[in-house]
Every structure is written in C-alpha cells, then in structure tokens.
Amino acid sequence: MTKITVNGREIDADPKKPLIAACHENGIDVPMYCYHPGLRPVGSCRICQVEVKQGDAPARVVASCRTPVAEGMIVNTDSPKAHDVRRECLEFLLKNHPLDCPICDKAGECDLQDYSFAEGQTKGRTHEPRRKLEKRKSLGDVIVLDEERCILCSRCVRFFEDVTKKPQLTVADLGSRSVISTFLDKPLKGNYQGNIADICPVGALTLKRFRFQARVWNLSKHLSTCAECSRGCSVTAEVLRGGDTKRFRPRFNPKVNQWWMCDTGRFAFAHVNAADRAVALRRTADGLEACDLDAALSAAASALRGKSNVAVVLSPFATNEEAAAAKALAARLGAKTCFVSPAPNALKDDFLHTGDPCPNRRGLTDLGFAGLAAAEVAGAIAGAGAVVLAGERVVELLGAERVAALTGTRVVLFDTHCVDAAALDACIGVPVHVEKDGHWTNVEGHLGRLTIARGAPRGVRALDENLKRLSELVSPAGAKA
C-alpha cells in the first residue's frame, strides 16, 4: 500500500490502480468520463484533472486516471486551478453537444449533466452553429447511437476490446469529424451489447427496448438477482410507478458479474410483467372459481389430507427460503421432492452466461431437491395420489399439457397463472422474483439477494408463508399424521 494525501487526508492507495481509483475508494469524488474501473484507462477526456504536488516540484495539474500513485504524493481535487481546468474541459465537451436533454433517455443519470451542474459554467460562449450528425443510427438489434451526443470517451470501444475481447466498435474519421462506428457499418453482435449503454457517460448509446419508456427519476430501484441463468448476476430491478419493471441493470459485484450482465437477462421482462395473475381459486361442483386465500388453502389441504404417495415439485425459480418451507411440507406429507430442471440452452459462453436457465440449481440441490427434466417429473408423479406444484412458472416449465393429462392424481398448484386441468383442486398465486424477499445460490455458491421491488397483486402472499400455512392445515403441529 502506498500512502498519499488527498485534500489533506492521508489515505492508503493500491499502487496497481490509478490515482482516481484511490480517490473513489476513499469516498472522494473526482469526475470521470473515459475512465471506468472495469476498462483500461486511456486518459482522453481530461475531466478527471486534479492538482498534484510531488517532492519539491511545483504543483501541476494531471489526469488522475492516468497517474499512478506514488509515495508521499499530495493531491488536491478541490483547488481553484483544478476546478478551472475541469470547467474549461466541460466547455469544450459541451461546445457541440446538442443539449437535447428533454428528449434524452440519459437525462437524470447523465454524467455530463451532473458535472456541468457541479463544475460547468452556466452560459455558453459559442456563436457558431452546432455540429449536425446522425441522431438515430441503429447499431444492431439492441443499441441506437446518437452521434451528436457522443463525447468520444471511447468507453464503448474499449468494452468490446477489453471485456468481451471481440472488438466491434471504433472511432472512425479524424478530429472534429470523429464518430463512433462499427466496422464496415455491420450491426453489433453478441449477448453483451446492452452494457455499452450503461457505461456510456452520456445519452449517445440508448437501448432500443427502453428508449423513451420512462424518465429515470420515476423508476424506483431495488436490489435483485438475474433469473435467466445459474450465474445469478447481481442486478437492480427498476420499476415504473409500482407497475411494470422497465429495466434490469447490472449492479457491481466483484465475485459474480463485476459491472456487466448479458442482454438475455437485461431484457427478461416478459414473465415479470405478465398480466392476468392468478390469486386464489378452488374447485367446486361447477369447476374452478375464484375465492379468498383461506378458502383456497383449505381446499388444498383437503385435497392432500389422507393421500398416500404424494409428491412436492418445485419450480427452478424457488428461493432457498421457499425450498425450506416446501421441504417441511413434504416431511409432514411424507412426500417425495424434486424440482423441474429446464434443459441447458445454447446461450452458454465463456464470459457470464452459464447456459443453465435455472438460477437456483445449487441452492435447491443443496437442500436435497433432485433436478429432474420435465418428462422425468411427469413420470415420477404419474401414479401419485396428490401432487403439490409450487413456484413461479412451474406449469410452464413442466408443460401445461402434462398437468392436464394427469388422471387419478389431485393437483395443488402455486403459480403465477392458473392452468386448465381436471385434476386441479386449488390454485394459489405466487409473487414473481421481483416481488419477493429471498436468496438464490449461484453456480459458484454465492448467495444472490432478491428484494421486493414492487408489491405482488392484491391478495397474493409469499410462497413460503403459504406453504407453512398449508403444512399446518394438513397436519397440525403435534398431531400424528
């Protein structure tokens, strides 16, 4: 560790990292555009300049992202000189900026806005017309580039060079005519394109699937974990006015996904935003009818009571907490347990995606649930007296036709949507993964946290709570089954 002094405070700096990282890690704000902790520093934007004094030499202004720390360095991020150079730098960056913040998706989380507010000057001094460039250039299926807004920080270029190691972007042309471009104007490829919209410090790169859908200050942001593969990238679920989830964005986690996530996970909204959620239904003489939760639970309990050969089948999206409750229920019923294990998909790559679309395989396996393919589950439950299917999307993954084909087996279902099956006695709604608290264990054993990003539909309670109540109803504690 190297000792340096920043703004009068002595701090320990990692000699392998640039000065700016030492400042950030110690809570001292230094603006940056081209520097990103996950990318190779290039020092092209000059917004990170600070005043540094070393030894007897007079203080000079340096770009902190390209300056290695040295023992005894005295740094001042707040000196008039440092503010002055940063203000000048901003004036140049804004000289050709279109200032179309009212229509820009980045407004509200834009580094150019934030630092102009903090350090910039309030008046422009330019009289020349601003540069006119292409404003809606498609870079493939995921990204749109606005050339006018780009400040040529080259973060997007370096993302493909340093992180996915497959260069796809470059700075084309020279000087004031420079623009970001793909090679030969081919569309971008790969499953990680969305990340460049996150790291673009301005609104030059926007996501086609998010464009103009919401202003970012209207989104409430909550810790979550990606549900699309067993890597379980740490993400933020961003919800618009308590309704639809509009974005998943990667959340820095040094052990799992660093700053990144794949596009499959980023755009996995179809299920979390699905409409027409089931709340509580039970079978009566005239078929399934909606009822309240208590009635549905007692219908479920009477379907299970006294049955021999019972099975509890979990969805691969069940959290560890839900699995523990399901295990307790299975113990009371003397039931077999397993979870539906979806087949590996072709998305596996050598970066993040594991190709296993089961976010909690490790956690469920550790708790003693066996992962069976849908057909195997169907075979295992074929002759059962009753079966409990529990967890979001369990019917979808098992196959609705397999549930409909069950005869002689009574079914109790906990799922987001009901299924039309003669064997179904009760259906109780469950929250989707952005509506519950819990944990998933990822492929390497790290716990991924889920928090409540929005309320579940009215009347829907947590699955573990319902499973516990069902255990009580089936065989009250203390009574002999």
Add this chain to the structure above:
Amino acid sequence: MVIVRRKELSLRERLYLPEIARGLSITFRKLFEKPITRQYPEEPLPKDEVTRGQPRLVVKDDGNIACVSCGMCEIACPAYAITIDGGETDRPIEREPKKFEIDMLRCILCGFCEEACPKDAIFMSDELELADYSRAALIYDLEKLKRPKSALQKRIDYVYRLNNRWRKSSSTS
C-alpha cells in the same frame, strides 16, 4: 384575561326605532345603485392573458403536438396531477407522449408546469369551468388537453413578454 365592557347605549339607541329607520334608509338607497355582484354563469368573468386557467397542451401549426414527454412538468407539479408515459415517434424530434394525463381535480392552477416546460408545450388556457358526473371523467387525457396553438397564442405571447429578459440572458441554443 381581558374584561371587555359593553359600551353604554345612548337614549336614542335605546329607543330602537330611530336606528331601524336609519338602517332601512341605507338599504333603500343601495337599491338604486349599480350592483357590484355578477350573475356568474350567465355573465362570465372577463378573461385576459393573465388568467391562469387549466393547463392545455399546444398542437403546433403542422398538426403535431409540441410536447416531447420530458417529464419536467410532471416533476414540477406540486399537486402530482400530471402522469406521462413517453414513446418513440418517427418525427425528427424522436420522442412524444403516448399517455399524458392531468387530474383536473388535483390541479391547483399554479402554472408551474407552464414555467417548467422547456418546449413551450404546455400553457395555462383561459378555461376555468370544471364539472362532471364522475371523478374519472375529470382526469383529462391527451385528446382532452390538446389545443391548437392559435387558441393559446395570447397567453404564449404574454409568457414570452414576461420571461423575455431571462430568456435573452440565459439562452444556450
């Protein structure tokens, strides 16, 4: 504690009738003066550009809405009356509101939205009357809020005159 003593009445006041006669004479005199009240619904209030009626959205002369759904009015509104959902359009401006609702029961006619708008897209009209049979009908949507620019021109000119000095000194584009 303060003890307030009533004024002693004079003999004339205690006699009662002279005072009644004095009061009636005032009433009688007022009958022939010009009334200062107004028969409101039949005789509408005079309106001019200073009137801050309900906010309305400008439809430009080319038939397109001026609003880009930036959400500035939504966030400025102290009554949380405005809800906007944006979306993409093929017009060069790229962005337009897909849903724009003002809950007129919440709106306090403060004019903050007009002041916040960077696109001159929302202005206070001179429409003041508000009545309906349900609350839902008073949540105005895009169709109910759109007004041709000409209908709002007086107010637009007024706001420009008012803000002229500020606009001149701080314009960036």
